[in-house]
Amino acid sequence: MRAAPRSGLLAAATALVGVVAAAPAGAPGWTAAPAAGRPYAYLEGTAGSVLQDTLSLTNPGTGPLTVRLTGQGAPVAFAARTVTVPPRTRADVPFAVTVTADTPPGDHRGTVRATAAGREVRVDLRLRVNGPRLAALTVEDVRVDTATGDLHYTLVNRGSTVLAPALAVRADGLLGTVLDRPGHPLPLTLRPGERAARTEPWPDPPALDSVTVRLTATAPGAAPATARADAAFATGPALAATGGTLLAAAACGAWALRRRGGPRIRRAPAGATP
Structure with missing residues (x-):
């Protein structure tokens, strides 16, 4: 109890x-x-x-x-x-x-x-x-730490009963889903009015991507609660590799242009009327 x-x-x-x-x-x-x-x-x-x-x-x-x-x-x-x-x-x-x-x-x-x-x-x-019993749960203050990939959030018991919450996590990037973690029980219970600041680890976030993270919290008798946060991942090695690829593409284009002798200019015959 x-x-x-x-x-x-x-x-x-x-x-x-x-x-x-x-x-x-x-x-x-x-x-x-x-x-x-x-x-x-x-x-x-x-x-x-x-x-x-x-x-x-x-x-x-x-x-x-x-x-x-x-x-x-x-x-x-x-x-x-x-x-x-x-x-x-x-x-x-x-x-x-x-x-x-x-x-x-x-x-x-x-x-x-x-x-x-x-x-x-x-x-x-x-x-x-x-008195009437109400089960109500919210997810608040969602934040993504792009340096570590950790997801920070706060669970709040807005009802009048003790809650045992579970959490599901999904993250979608530019090319599709990069994280899909099904609902799993959390090692805590929330008394009415209680708040709990928590961290959900993400050990392998993308090196270069723009993602939308959605956290969905559930508890018996309460409606699911979802909150989202946007984040842009851009690590140094990924940026260096991307920059090298762009430079290589530019060099190849310049070399091909020189091989063709550059754009040719057609000259009009002498005495011709413009």
Whole structure:
């Protein structure tokens, strides 16, 4: 499950239920878990809403336990950030998650952290934001590096779902197609609103040609997106070879003209009227 962009409700977070730090010797075996014995906290609502749940803190020890609560990857507000739980008691602490108005529809994750007596317990927080889902992808800022042949471009997720894009490349020169690379998956995923600047290598571009390069990006559920760029390749060796061919052709023409004695001028007979 992918996280929402930083501008939305949740940033990237890895969440697990359970103790993530070993308990020191003699530390009480206290627990933190969603109320009603659920394995994780689950909230569902629309963008712009405030969703509420409860965290249960259990202290089986013989002395009071002070627990500090924090949220990660989500704007979580607790009824109290620090809670002192009496011995052999359970304390239920309400908390609220604010779903910002720009949060895209879909599934998001965060974490609630409880820290006490040298231990930390993390509780998985799962949020589903309701609303229409839109898959939209664009290709922008296409540029050809004529020195290396590399193709530079930017992919932008313009929709509200996570995308796994693929890319196809085609280049046409003056005499036909010089590159035809079918669609291939790219090693990345794009969260809603995310941009990714990338480079597609072209190890054997033409030495002397004028080409039009077209990049076509696709992703499941999204319409294909195409962008193009024009480039002129003219390497030094290719120019030297072309120049030598032209000089040779000119020399051959001059030699043939001399062999024919050059253009002949016909003179009019003496006394003839022009």
